[in-house]
Amino acid sequence: MKNIKLTIEYDxxxxxxxxxxxxAVTVQEKLEEAIKELTKEEVKLIGxxxxxxxxxxxxxxxxxxxxxxIPGEKFKYALNNILPGDIAIIExxxxxxxxxxxxxxxxxxxxxxxxxxxxxxxxxRNYSYHYKYNLDLDKMREAAKYLIGTHDFVSFMGSGSVVKxxxxxxxxxxxxxxNEFIDITLEGDSFLRYMVRIIVGTLLKVxxxxxxxxxxxxxxxxxxxxxxxxxxxxxGLYLEEVYYPQKTS
Amino acid sequence: MKNIKLTIEYDxxxxxxxxxxxxAVTVQEKLEEAIKELTKEEVKLIGxxxxxxxxxxxxxxxxxxxxxxIPGEKFKYALNNILPGDIAIIExxxxxxxxxxxxxxxxxxxxxxxxxxxxxxxxxRNYSYHYKYNLDLDKMREAAKYLIGTHDFVSFMGSGSVVKxxxxxxxxxxxxxxNEFIDITLEGDSFLRYMVRIIVGTLLKVxxxxxxxxxxxxxxxxxxxxxxxxxxxxxGLYLEEVYYPQKTS
Numbered sequence: 001m002k003n004i005k006l007t008i009e010y011d012x013x014x015x016x017x018x019x020x021x022x023x024a025v026t027v028q029e030k031l032e033e034a035i036k037e038l039t040k041e042e043v044k045l046i047g048x049x050x051x052x053x054x055x056x057x058x059x060x061x062x063x064x065x066x067x068x069x070i071p072g073e074k075f076k077y078a079l080n081n082i083l084p085g086d087i088a089i090i091e092x093x094x095x096x097x098x099x100x101x102x103x104x105x106x107x108x109x110x111x112x113x114x115x116x117x118x119x120x121x122x123x124x125r126n127y128s129y130h131y132k133y134n135l136d137l138d139k140m141r142e143a144a145k146y147l148i149g150t151h152d153f154v155s156f157m158g159s160g161s162v163v164k165x166x167x168x169x170x171x172x173x174x175x176x177x178x179n180e181f182i183d184i185t186l187e188g189d190s191f192l193r194y195m196v197r198i199i200v201g202t203l204l205k206v207x208x209x210x211x212x213x214x215x216x217x218x219x220x221x222x223x224x225x226x227x228x229x230x231x232x233x234x235x236g237l238y239l240e241e242v243y244y245p246q247k248t249s
Numbered sequence: 250m251k252n253i254k255l256t257i258e259y260d261x262x263x264x265x266x267x268x269x270x271x272x273a274v275t276v277q278e279k280l281e282e283a284i285k286e287l288t289k290e291e292v293k294l295i296g297x298x299x300x301x302x303x304x305x306x307x308x309x310x311x312x313x314x315x316x317x318x319i320p321g322e323k324f325k326y327a328l329n330n331i332l333p334g335d336i337a338i339i340e341x342x343x344x345x346x347x348x349x350x351x352x353x354x355x356x357x358x359x360x361x362x363x364x365x366x367x368x369x370x371x372x373x374r375n376y377s378y379h380y381k382y383n384l385d386l387d388k389m390r391e392a393a394k395y396l397i398g399t400h401d402f403v404s405f406m407g408s409g410s411v412v413k414x415x416x417x418x419x420x421x422x423x424x425x426x427x428n429e430f431i432d433i434t435l436e437g438d439s440f441l442r443y444m445v446r447i448i449v450g451t452l453l454k455v456x457x458x459x460x461x462x463x464x465x466x467x468x469x470x471x472x473x474x475x476x477x478x479x480x481x482x483x484x485g486l487y488l489e490e491v492y493y494p495q496k497t498s
Contacts, residue, residue: 011371056372080369088369120329120337122260123305151342 001065003099004072006031006045006079007091008060013126013235014086018051018060027051027087031062034082039068048101048242049108049190053122054234057091058111059241062141063101080205098229107171107243109187112200113236117180128181129236135182135207137175141183144173146216153207155219158178158194166192175203185240194231202229250314252348253321255280255294255328256340257309262375263295263335267300267309276300276336280311283331285326288317297350297357297491298439303483305376307360308339308490313352334426348493356420356492358436362485363451366429377430378485384431384456388426393422395465396448404468404477405451408445415441424452434489443480451478 006183008031016024020032028045035043051057070078072094077091115121115128116135124130147170154166172187186201202219205211211229219227257280265273269281278292284292292313300306321343323397328338364370364377365384372450373379396419421436433449451468454460460478468476 007407011374063351068385076368085369085374086371088371090368090370119325120334122258122335123307123338123376125260125334162335 001067001097002072003063003065003095003097004075005061005063005091005093005095005099005101005244006075006089008062009088009090010055010057010060011086011126011131012051012054012056015053015054017048017053018047018049018057027057027060028062030084030087031079034079035064035066037082038070038078039066041066041068046101048105049239051237052194052234054126055237055239057239058240061098061101061105061242061244063095064065075240086178101242104244105190105242106245107187107189108191109185109240109243110191110196111238111240112184112186112196112232113181113238114184114204115180116177126235129232131204131232133208135204136209137177137182137207139209139213140184140203141175141205143203143213143216144175146213146220147173151220152223153192153195153220154223155225156195156198157192157225158198158231159225161193163192168192168195196237197231197234198225198228200236201232204232205229250316250346251321252312252314252344252346253324254310254312254340254342254344254348254350255324255338257306257311258337258339259306259309260335260375261300261303261305264302266302266304267296267298267306271412276306276309277311279333279336280328283328284313284315285328285333287319288315288481290315290317296413297354298488300486300488301443301483303375304486304488305484306488309488309489310350310354312344312348316345321427336449345348350491353493354439355494356436356438356490357440358434358489358492359440359445359485360489361433361435361445361481362487363431363449364429364454365426365431375484378482380453380481382457384453385458386426386431386456388462389433389452389456390424392452392462392465393424395462395469396422400469401472402441402444402469403472405444405447406441406474407447407480408474410442412441417441417444424450445481445486446480447474448479449475449485450481454478 018027045062045064048061074090114127142237150169170188174185267276276447294311294313301474324341325338401416405442419437423434
C-alpha cells in the first residue's frame with residue numbers, strides 16, 4: 001500500500017468548493033473520479049483542508065492510499081490526462097504511510113487579490129475582488145500588525161463552524177500593491193472558516209477609514225463576529241501553499 | 250445625433266468572437282443588446298476589427314450613433330450595469346460624427362501570452378497558451394526583426410479571408426519573459442486574419458530550433474501559408490489597444 005501526496009492547482013470558479021457534498025460538483029470529487037479511472041480503486045482523498053465555493057488553489061495538498069504500481073512521481077501526468085482543464089496536479093510523490101495532509105500541516109499561506117481600479121475588469125472578475133474605493137495601505141499594514149501572533153480569532157470566524165478551539169497563530173501578513181492590484185498574503189498555523197476573508201474585509205474598512213487601525217485589538221477581544229468587517233467574496237482568495245515539518249518522502 | 254466611442258475589455262472565453270453571426274453568441278451582439286436596452290434604439294456597432302472566438306480584448310474600440318441624451322462619458326456606467334460580467338466598457342466618450350472605429354484606426358497593439366512551464370496551470374488555461382518545450386528567446390527576437398517593416402504577409406494569413414491587399418506594416422515586436430510566462434507584443438498598422446497567431450507559431454518554431462531565424466525572409470518571400478508555422482490557439486491572444494491619429498473628441 002502506497003501513500004501518494006498530490007499538490008494541486010485549481011480554478012475554483014465552477015466548483016462548490018473542495019469538499020464532497022451532495023448535489024454539488026466539488027474538486028475532491030473530480031480528483032477521486034480521476035484516481036478511480038486511473039487505478040480502478042475507490043479512494044478517499046484526504047485534503048489539507050477545505051476551500052469554499054469559488055476559492056482557488058495554487059498549492060492545495062491531498063493524499064490517498066493505493067495499491068497501484070504507478071510510481072508516485074508519474075501520477076501527476078496520468079491524472080492530468082484525465083482531469084478537467086480547471087484542475088491539475090502540479091506535483092505528485094510517494095510519501096511515508098504515516099503522512100496525513102491535514103494533521104501534519106504546520107503552516108498555510110493564503111493570498112487575497114483585490115482589484116482596486118474604478119472600472120470593472122472582465123478578465124479578472126473570477127480572480128480578484130473589485131473594490132473601487134480608496135485604500136490607505138499604510139493603515140492596513142498597521143492594522144495587520146495587531147493580528148500577528150496567537151489570538152482567539154472567534155471574531156473572525158464564519159457562523160455554523162464547529163471547532164475545538166478558535167485560537168490560531170498568524171505568522172505574517174504582507175500587503176503589496178502592483179499596478180491596480182493589491183495582494184494580501186497571510187501565513188498562519190491554520191485558519192478558521194472564512195477567517196482570511198473576514199480579516200481582509202476588516203483590513204479594507206481600516207484602509208477606507210471606516211475604522212482606525214488601533215481598533216483591531218478591541219475587535220479581537222470582543223470575541224464577537226459582528227465587531228469585525230464583512231466577509232469579502234471568494235474569487236479573490238487563493239490557497240497558495242501548505243507547509244509540512246520536513247520532507248515527507 | 251451623437252457618435253459614441255467605446256473602449257471595451259472582454260474575456261473572449263465564452264464568445265464566438267467579436268462579430269455578429271447566426272447561431273452564435275458574440276461580443277458585438279451582447280453590446281448591441283445592452284445599448285438597445287439602455288437607449289431603446291436599434292444600433293449597429295462599428296468595431297475596429299474582428300477578434301476570433303476565444304480571443305480577449307483589453308482595449309477593443311467601437312462606435313455607434315444615438316439620439317440618447319445620456320452624456321458620452323456616462324455610457325460606460327450605464328452599459329456596465331446591463332452587460333454580463335465578461336464584457337465591460339472601460340471608457341466612453343462622445344466623438345466627432347465622422348469618427349469611424351475601423352477606417353480611422355492607424356495602429357493596433359496585440360499581445361500573445363505563452364505559459365512556458367512544464368505542468369498545466371488551470372488558473373491560466375483560458376488566458377495563455379501552454380507551450381512546454383524549451384524556447385530560445387534571443388533566436389525568437391532575431392527572427393522577429395525580419396518581420397518588422399512593410400511586407401506582403403500572405404504567408405501569415407489564414408485561409409478563407411478576402412482582402413484587397415495582403416501588404417501590412419509591423420512597427421514593433423517585443424518579447425518579454427516574466428517568470429514562466431512569455432509575452433509577445435506586436436504593433437502594426439493592421440493585421441490579416443490569424444496573422445498574429447501564425448507569426449507567434451512561426452516564432453515558436455524558431456525558439457524551439459525547428460527552423461532558423463534567417464529563414465524568415467524566405468517564408469515571407471514564398472507567399473505561401475504552408476511555409477509559415479502553425480496557428481497558435483486563441484486563448485493567449487489579447488487585443489491590447491487601438492490607436493487613432495489624434496484625440497477624437
